[in-house]
Amino acid sequence: MKADPANDNPKPCPICDRPSTEKYRPFCTARCADVDLHRWLGGHYAIPAVELDDPEDGDAEAPRENPRQDD
Numbered sequence: 001m002k003a004d005p006a007n008d009n010p011k012p013c014p015i016c017d018r019p020s021t022e023k024y025r026p027f028c029t030a031r032c033a034d035v036d037l038h039r040w041l042g043g044h045y046a047i048p049a050v051e052l053d054d055p056e057d058g059d060a061e062a063p064r065e066n067p068r069q070d071d
């Protein structure tokens with residue numbers, strides 16, 4: 001028996017590598033889909049964040065340090 005429809009899926013579950021199911025694809029079960037979601041929320045995925053450390057920030061020259069100028 002080799003014609004398992006679940007095994008025919010080219011993309012396995014990214015969480016556990018089992019054959020994904022049509023209902024939960026690309027995951028195999030709702031649980032794996034949930035795990036993936038939590039990974040995203042937990043920041044486990046390496047998403048390119050916005051660079052905030054730009055050394056050439058032009059705003060650095062802006063005169064922002066005069067809190068008492070209004071006096």
Ligand SMILES: [Zn+2]
Pocket residue numbers: 013014015016017018027028029032
């Ligand atoms: Zn899975």
